Amino acid sequence: MQALGINTPPGSGRLSILQRHLTAVPVSGQVATVSHPTSFQYTLDNDLLTTEQRHFYEENGFLVVKNLVSDQDIDNFRSAFEKVCRKELEAPGLVVMRDVVIAKSEFVPDQKAITKIQDFQELPELFRYCSLPQILRYVECFLGPNIMAMHTMLINKPPDAGKKTSRHPMHQDLHYFPFRPAERIVCAWTAMERIDRSNGCLVVIPGTHKGELKQHDYPEWEGGVNKMYHGVRDFDPNSPRVHLVMEKGDTVFFHPVLLHGSGMNKTAGFRKAISCHYASSDCYYIDVKGTSQENIEKEISELARKRYGLEEGITLKDAWFTRARCVKGERLNM
Ligand SMILES: CCCCCCCCCCCCCC(=O)SCCNC(=O)CCNC(=O)[C@H](O)C(C)(C)COP(=O)(O)OP(=O)(O)OC[C@H]1O[C@@H](n2cnc3c(N)ncnc32)[C@H](O)[C@@H]1OP(=O)(O)O
Ligand SMILES: Nc1ncnc2c1ncn2[C@@H]1O[C@H](COP(=O)(O)OP(=O)(O)OP(=O)(O)O)[C@@H](O)[C@H]1O
Ligand SMILES: O=C(O)CCC(=O)C(=O)O
Ligand SMILES: [Fe+2]
Numbered sequence: 001m002q003a004l005g006i007n008t009p010p011g012s013g014r015l016s017i018l019q020r021h022l023t024a025v026p027v028s029g030q031v032a033t034v035s036h037p038t039s040f041q042y043t044l045d046n047d048l049l050t051t052e053q054r055h056f057y058e059e060n061g062f063l064v065v066k067n068l069v070s071d072q073d074i075d076n077f078r079s080a081f082e083k084v085c086r087k088e089l090e091a092p093g094l095v096v097m098r099d100v101v102i103a104k105s106e107f108v109p110d111q112k113a114i115t116k117i118q119d120f121q122e123l124p125e126l127f128r129y130c131s132l133p134q135i136l137r138y139v140e141c142f143l144g145p146n147i148m149a150m151h152t153m154l155i156n157k158p159p160d161a162g163k164k165t166s167r168h169p170m171h172q173d174l175h176y177f178p179f180r181p182a183e184r185i186v187c188a189w190t191a192m193e194r195i196d197r198s199n200g201c202l203v204v205i206p207g208t209h210k211g212e213l214k215q216h217d218y219p220e221w222e223g224g225v226n227k228m229y230h231g232v233r234d235f236d237p238n239s240p241r242v243h244l245v246m247e248k249g250d251t252v253f254f255h256p257v258l259l260h261g262s263g264m265n266k267t268a269g270f271r272k273a274i275s276c277h278y279a280s281s282d283c284y285y286i287d288v289k290g291t292s293q294e295n296i297e298k299e300i301s302e303l304a305r306k307r308y309g310l311e312e313g314i315t316l317k318d319a320w321f322t323r324a325r326c327v328k329g330e331r332l333n334m
């Protein structure tokens with residue numbers, strides 16, 4: 001907009017009208033250069049997002065939609081999660097993770113020690129979340145019609161055991177993903193109850209999705225850090241953080257380069273959220289060797305080697321290719 005010298009008030013709808021107008025003009029001379037800065041990069045043409053919502057995502061890298069998932073659906077996911085904890089439900093590939101402090105302590109942990117479950121793509125009771133039509137309608141605005149569910153999680157942030165290990169360091173999810181382009185990847189994250197600063201809010205730094213993928217490492221936290229909870233190396237604690245206070249069923253969609261994390265759970269309850277990372281099936285895999293993502297590839301490869309008794313590890317691409325499931329349209333490259 002700077003190039004056009006127009007100061008568009010938020011939500012006025014002028015930008016979108018202008019964009020439609022300009023893209024209809026034959027590309028020549030000054031018009032072509034003028035039309036460029038108005039094009040959308042992070043969202044696709046759609047008839048769901050309001051102009052205001054579309055601009056909000058373009059500028060900030062996230063969008064909260066209130067009350068998108070029903071109480072009934074959430075109660076069903078909660079009950080399926082509890083069955084997994086009690087080992088009444090199982091599925092191939094499912095990863096059940098305990099908090100580092102609890103996992104490394106002497107006492108025998110009960111069901112409640114579970115901090116998250118991942119990779120529930122083979123568990124219909126939970127995977128249903130990833131194909132909820134009201135979620136996919138939004139996902140399509142970012143990715144287009146061919147949608148893969150890449151990564152699934154139900155996070156059960158435990159009451160902090162006094163070591164602040166319930167925090168999730170500030171990170172960019174793209175660090176874990178060997179596929180591109182980043183703008184055709186989005187996370188849907190749904191609060192399964194009210195989530196605010198008392199039980200460990202999702203914290204975002206608006207606009208950081210426009211930056212680069214940064215180097216991630218384990219943060220130097222005295223009380224320990226959970227396995228694979230890498231954080232950005234040079235995180236400035238004075239960055240303008242926004243705490244996303246959400247009610248049960250509210251859903252945030254966010255870009256994989258957006259810097260985010262979550263706070264400590266200071267309550268006695270287990271704070272629950274369910275999420276899925278989606279990618280367009282038009283995305284393509286990249287080789288992360290020689291990039292900042294090499295450290296996570298090594299770690300995942302090593303884990304797979306141990307867990308499945310493989311002689312050699314796996315690549316990051318192998319790890320994701322096997323998890324990916326098509327939830328809409330066609331499975332192409334992914
Ligand atoms: C093939 C895998 C691919 C995964 C791809 C995921 C990509 C993620 C993308 C995400 C994008 C989003 C961003 C994100 O979400 S980032 C966070 C993502 N985290 C993970 O993906 C980790 C998933 N968890 C696991 O794989 C297992 O639960 C682990 C391996 C952790 C334990 O396994 P298991 O339950 O079978 O345990 P065990 O009894 O055999 O113990 C083995 C050793 O592990 C120690 N230990 C236990 N718990 C923890 C802990 N919490 N922190 C540190 N260490 C822990 C334990 O003390 C023992 O060590 P030692 O006593 O021998 O020294
Ligand atoms: N030293 C650090 N390095 C990296 N990330 C950090 C660090 N300290 C805190 N964070 C991250 O900042 C975010 C907010 O953490 P914090 O524990 O301050 O919670 P909070 O929700 O802000 O709670 P409070 O209301 O007490 O401020 C979390 O993502 C947390 O993991
Ligand atoms: O704490 C949460 O619910 C979100 C954690 C997160 O960002 C992640 O697992 O990638
Ligand atoms: Fe994340």
Ligand SMILES: [Mg+2]
Nearest residue numbers: 197241263264
């Ligand atoms: Mg704080």
